Amino acid sequence: MEISARNGLKGKVEDIKLGEVMASIKIAVDEPGIITAIITRESAEELGLAEGDEVKAVIKSTEIMVAK
Amino acid sequence: MEISARNGLKGKVEDIKLGEVMASIKIAVDEPGIITAIITRESAEELGLAEGDEVKAVIKSTEIMVAK
Amino acid sequence: MEISARNGLKGKVEDIKLGEVMASIKIAVDEPGIITAIITRESAEELGLAEGDEVKAVIKSTEIMVAK
Amino acid sequence: MEISARNGLKGKVEDIKLGEVMASIKIAVDEPGIITAIITRESAEELGLAEGDEVKAVIKSTEIMVAK
Amino acid sequence: MEISARNGLKGKVEDIKLGEVMASIKIAVDEPGIITAIITRESAEELGLAEGDEVKAVIKSTEIMVAK
Amino acid sequence: MEISARNGLKGKVEDIKLGEVMASIKIAVDEPGIITAIITRESAEELGLAEGDEVKAVIKSTEIMVAK
Numbered sequence: 001m002e003i004s005a006r007n008g009l010k011g012k013v014e015d016i017k018l019g020e021v022m023a024s025i026k027i028a029v030d031e032p033g034i035i036t037a038i039i040t041r042e043s044a045e046e047l048g049l050a051e052g053d054e055v056k057a058v059i060k061s062t063e064i065m066v067a068k
Numbered sequence: 069m070e071i072s073a074r075n076g077l078k079g080k081v082e083d084i085k086l087g088e089v090m091a092s093i094k095i096a097v098d099e100p101g102i103i104t105a106i107i108t109r110e111s112a113e114e115l116g117l118a119e120g121d122e123v124k125a126v127i128k129s130t131e132i133m134v135a136k
Numbered sequence: 137m138e139i140s141a142r143n144g145l146k147g148k149v150e151d152i153k154l155g156e157v158m159a160s161i162k163i164a165v166d167e168p169g170i171i172t173a174i175i176t177r178e179s180a181e182e183l184g185l186a187e188g189d190e191v192k193a194v195i196k197s198t199e200i201m202v203a204k
Numbered sequence: 205m206e207i208s209a210r211n212g213l214k215g216k217v218e219d220i221k222l223g224e225v226m227a228s229i230k231i232a233v234d235e236p237g238i239i240t241a242i243i244t245r246e247s248a249e250e251l252g253l254a255e256g257d258e259v260k261a262v263i264k265s266t267e268i269m270v271a272k
Numbered sequence: 273m274e275i276s277a278r279n280g281l282k283g284k285v286e287d288i289k290l291g292e293v294m295a296s297i298k299i300a301v302d303e304p305g306i307i308t309a310i311i312t313r314e315s316a317e318e319l320g321l322a323e324g325d326e327v328k329a330v331i332k333s334t335e336i337m338v339a340k
Numbered sequence: 341m342e343i344s345a346r347n348g349l350k351g352k353v354e355d356i357k358l359g360e361v362m363a364s365i366k367i368a369v370d371e372p373g374i375i376t377a378i379i380t381r382e383s384a385e386e387l388g389l390a391e392g393d394e395v396k397a398v399i400k401s402t403e404i405m406v407a408k
Contacts, residue, residue, distance in 0.1 A: 003194060003207070003271040004179040007127040009077075011103065013119050016112065019361030021155030021242070023112040024312060027125050030100040035079065037093045037132035038176060038225070040296060040333055040378060043344040044084065044091035047136045051081050056135040057095050058343060059075040061312055062198045062402045063131035064105035067124040067207040068115045071330060071343070071407040072315040087225030089291030089378070092176060106312060106361070108160060108197055108242060111208040126207060129176055130266045130334045135343040139275070139339040139398060140383040143263040145213075147239065149255050152248065157310070157359030159248035161241045163261050168234040171215065173268035174293070174380060180220065180227035183272045187217050192271040193231050195211040198402045199267035200241035203260040203275040204251050223293030228380060244310060244364060244401055247276040262275060265380055266334045279399040281349075283375065285391050288384065295384035297377045299397050304370040307351065309404035316356065316363035319408045323353050328407040329367050331347040335403035336377035339396040340387045 008067065009033045025066055076135065077101045093134055144203065145169045161202055212271065213237045229270055280339065281305045297338055348407065349373045365406055 011029035035057045049055070079097035103125045117123070147165035171193045185191070215233035239261045253259070283301035307329045321327070351369035375397045389395070 001271050002183060004175040004183060004269045005126050005128045006179055007129055008124045010124055013117055013121040013123055016117055016119060017361060018109050019155055019359055021109060021153060021158045021160050022106055022361045023109040024361050025105045025107060025117060027103045027105060027123060029103055032098040035095045035097055035132060036129040037095060037134050038090055038130045039093060039134055039344040041086050041089060041091040043346055047342060047344060049081055049084055049093060051084060053081040053136060055081055055095060056076045056078055058073050058133040058135050059127055059131060060073045060405055061075055061104040061106045063127060064103060065126040065196055065208045066105050066107055067126050067205050068121060069407050070319060072311040072319060072405045074315055085225060087223055087291055089289060089294045089296050090225045092225050107208040111210055115206060115208060128269055133332055133344045135341050137339050138387060140337045140379040140387060141262050141264045142383055143265055144260045146260055149253055149257040149259055152253055152255060154245050155359055157245060157357060157362045157364050158242055159245040161243060161253060163239045163241060163259060165239055166236040171231045171233055171268060172265040173229045173231060173270050174265045175227055175229060175270055177222050177225060177227045185217055185220055185229060187220060189217040189272060191217055191231060192212045192214055194209050194269040194271050195263055195267060196209045197211055197240040197242045199263060200239060201262040201276045201400055202241050202243055203262050203273050204257060221293060223291055226293045228293050243276040247278055251274060251276060264337055277398050277400045279401055280396045282396055285389055285393040285395055288389055288391060290381050293381060294378055295381045297379060297389060299375045299377060299395060301375055302372040307367045307369055307404060308401040309365045309367060309406050310401045311363055311365060311406055313358050313361060313363040321353055321356055321365060323356060325353040325408060327353055327367060328348045328350055330345050330405040330407050331399055331403060332345045333347055333376040334378045335399060336375060337398040338377050338379055339398050340393060
């Protein structure tokens, strides 16, 4: 089975912290990968994004899933 | 100004595709980084996650922001 | 008042687990319903999605709201 | 490979609409399933949620992935 | 029917832009309101958040729903 | 550094509640601001959204970040 979420970054679990309901998993990512970000066209234009730009992919931790 | 979203992966813009409202930005990530994933404790236990495990951080592309 | 989030699946609360800040609510869904998923066109094409395909709608639990 | 996102509802693709960047996939869900929603404890208490309550799981369509 | 998403900011639609699949709705918010943000405890501590701090609630536009 | 998430509402921290893994931050927003919501075109049309409409921007608290 294949999933539509194409962003998959390989790494190693570094730390696990368990709460009562939630858990925090720290993953060390050390292989190169491609990330696709969907933002508004307006943001892309206001940031003046162009191929070759040095950028940062920023992600809220509640949006990250773990596959094993 | 600093933001609570701590996941920031450095990379280079590889491709930009503009729609009328949305835009797709492909970013090549090639520096190691740490990702924090918040999942349910139940998932962490059912996956049997442990330090050292080889895993994949999976992210839907609509959840990724770009900082420049 | 009507909300733009059109995905609403009827069900019955099966289990509630309270943490200090978060809560986990298990809902048994047993009525048929229609779900709209917004994914990238690229994913749709790479999955080769076509009408009639048997698929699974996958959702991270932090993205689900409860209306009562 | 198994993913931490445990909510998986089986269904059949009913309709596909392609934009330039995004795609809308309508899925008819007709099998019973269990959905786990993570909300704040405060919301759970203010809604007065209890086992047996008839509720609706509400989901923004941009949060739904498709697995095939 | 009441929804668990408690963040509701009143405003007036200023602009609507329609794509083929998605739409962008600009809303002018001019009434005071309370926003609840759920972040990791780690982020809260690293930002040194304290009552009275001047902050900014930052939200990706794909996460905002419209109720009318 | 500038981020693609353009929705930034200024406010003051009113309350902080710490769990083991997550934290809840209440922010009092009292300055006018513009919010951009990305919803499906279908939802926009079914809600009959038009400029000047009184609406509510609804946001799940797990989607809100804090910048300081």
